[in-house]
Amino acid sequence: MIVMKFGGSSLADVPALERVASIIEGRRARRPLVVVSAHKGVTDQLIAAGRAARAGGVDGADAILGELRARHEELALAVGLDIEEPRALLDRLETVLHGVGLLRELTPRTLDFVTSFGERLSARNLSALLRHRGTPSAAFDAWDLGMLTDGKFGRARPRPECEERIEAAVAALPEGEIAVTTGFIGRDRRGRVNTLGRNGSDYTAAIFAGAVRAEELEIWTDVSGVLTADPRVVAAASPVAALSFEEAAEVACYGAKVVHPSTLEPARRHGVPIRVLNTFEPDQPGTQITEGGAGADEAAPVKAIAHKGGQSVVNVRSTRMLGQHGFLSRIARAFARHEVVVDMIATSEVSVSLTVPPTKGLGAVLVDLRKLGEVTVEEGRTELCVVGSHLRDTKGIAGRVFGALADADVNVEMISQGASRLNLGVVVADADAATAIRSLHRALFE
Ligand code: ADP
Ligand code: ASP
Ligand code: MG
Numbered sequence: 001m002i003v004m005k006f007g008g009s010s011l012a013d014v015p016a017l018e019r020v021a022s023i024i025e026g027r028r029a030r031r032p033l034v035v036v037s038a039h040k041g042v043t044d045q046l047i048a049a050g051r052a053a054r055a056g057g058v059d060g061a062d063a064i065l066g067e068l069r070a071r072h073e074e075l076a077l078a079v080g081l082d083i084e085e086p087r088a089l090l091d092r093l094e095t096v097l098h099g100v101g102l103l104r105e106l107t108p109r110t111l112d113f114v115t116s117f118g119e120r121l122s123a124r125n126l127s128a129l130l131r132h133r134g135t136p137s138a139a140f141d142a143w144d145l146g147m148l149t150d151g152k153f154g155r156a157r158p159r160p161e162c163e164e165r166i167e168a169a170v171a172a173l174p175e176g177e178i179a180v181t182t183g184f185i186g187r188d189r190r191g192r193v194n195t196l197g198r199n200g201s202d203y204t205a206a207i208f209a210g211a212v213r214a215e216e217l218e219i220w221t222d223v224s225g226v227l228t229a230d231p232r233v234v235a236a237a238s239p240v241a242a243l244s245f246e247e248a249a250e251v252a253c254y255g256a257k258v259v260h261p262s263t264l265e266p267a268r269r270h271g272v273p274i275r276v277l278n279t280f281e282p283d284q285p286g287t288q289i290t291e292g293g294a295g296a297d298e299a300a301p302v303k304a305i306a307h308k309g310g311q312s313v314v315n316v317r318s319t320r321m322l323g324q325h326g327f328l329s330r331i332a333r334a335f336a337r338h339e340v341v342v343d344m345i346a347t348s349e350v351s352v353s354l355t356v357p358p359t360k361g362l363g364a365v366l367v368d369l370r371k372l373g374e375v376t377v378e379e380g381r382t383e384l385c386v387v388g389s390h391l392r393d394t395k396g397i398a399g400r401v402f403g404a405l406a407d408a409d410v411n412v413e414m415i416s417q418g419a420s421r422l423n424l425g426v427v428v429a430d431a432d433a434a435t436a437i438r439s440l441h442r443a444l445f446e
Helices: 013-027 041-055 062-079 084-103 108-132 160-170 201-210 243-253 261-269 327-337 362-369 397-407 430-444
Strands: 001-007 032-036 138-142 178-182 186-188 193-196 214-221 242-243 274-278 287-290 302-316 345-347 350-355 374-386 413-416 423-429
Touching: 001 013, 001 201, 001 345, 013 108, 032 108, 032 201, 032 242, 041 062, 041 084, 041 108, 062 108, 084 108, 084 214, 084 397, 108 178, 108 186, 108 193, 160 201, 186 397, 201 214, 201 261, 201 374, 214 327, 242 243, 243 261, 243 287, 243 302, 243 374, 261 274, 302 362, 302 430, 327 350, 327 362, 362 374, 374 430, 397 423
Parallel strands: 001 032, 001 214, 032 178, 138 178, 214 274, 242 287
Antiparallel strands: 186 193, 274 287, 302 350, 302 374, 345 350, 374 423, 413 423
8 A cells, every 4th residue: 555645736726636636546556545735725725714704703704715615616516526515614614714703712723623624625626536537536534544633733643542543444445445535634532623733744644654554655746856955945956866764854854845844753663665756747756765765866965955944043151050060951941841842952061052943932931041041032043954864974065065155155153963963054044045055055966
């Protein structure tokens, strides 16, 4: 069995859906289980609808709801789905949005419920299209195939028993019928809908692939694999042939949106190789992600440049703590207490610098940190990360990286090398990021 995941841009309209259906049909012999995102742009619209209802009252979301109805009814008609199916789902959505409008309140729980409709609608449309084309198929909400989540709205994780439940549910599916299931969403033990966070369908697909011990997990998107840099910044970015799970995790964690960072763990744990492929150019080889990362560019010292903008750097300085133990652990505890994630860290005897994503919790962390020393915060920073397992054993890479940044006249504000030594990270101002990335790409890949 293989698991195939299709992202929103692969499911944008009827021609895209037809393309996806023929890709799936071409792999029928490998018994695909299909995981889908919402149609392109729908999750954004659902979030906007929730907020519009909160701000504008009962009619606040009517305009967006109207657009969603028109689009989904048109799609349903084109793929041969009984129009009553999307209508029933959208009626429920409308009721919830009216509730939001009446209360003028949009809790994380309600937002998760609202956003879950995107995937529920797209799974039904794709499955209907397969049937329309003569391929037996059925649509599922992920919870009907065993997906049980932990109740953390907006960032849910699967519960430990989830894998066994999925394995059993998938084993019970009728032979020869292609199951199309929702990415991104699950239900907790109290039956409440949770989402796994933006871009979470990749993660759902990996959970399924791990649970059924799939031969392969295919992530189908709108670019030909993981590229050497974000193509929106570097026009010359090209696909990386092969990555190890470790390298892919670094690339994903440091901002390459193409694979959700949590995707790697379940696949790796069960030894399921991942391939990232392009729906619009299905014959391209894409990127293969495996334990050892064997492939054409295996020996390349640098595989990709990842970046993440809009971060903050927190500096903590304390001469009082000079030579005393426990300084780092106190700092770490302050972040842990308020559940704020730290990415990069650089330390000296009396000071520590850490990068954090934009988060509401930071204010509370700063209050705690100020008890330990002098604290400053710099906002609007980009983490740039050069990734490759051969960084460890290739001389001169750091020289090339800093040379390229100096050539671009970019000031490096912080430097960090991961303990595994397969990444070299620097922090620059957001305003310098694009120049820095292009210069690095020229120096390392062009
Ligand atoms: P999907 O809808 O298929 O899940 P996403 O938009 O989530 O697709 O992810 C694919 C996008 O990720 C690409 O279109 C590209 O703009 C962006 N991206 C950022 N960095 C990279 C990278 N290093 N390699 C490939 N794509 C990247
Ligand atoms: N539809 C969700 C989102 O837009 C999940 C996904 O696409 O992976 O974030
Ligand atoms: Mg995505």
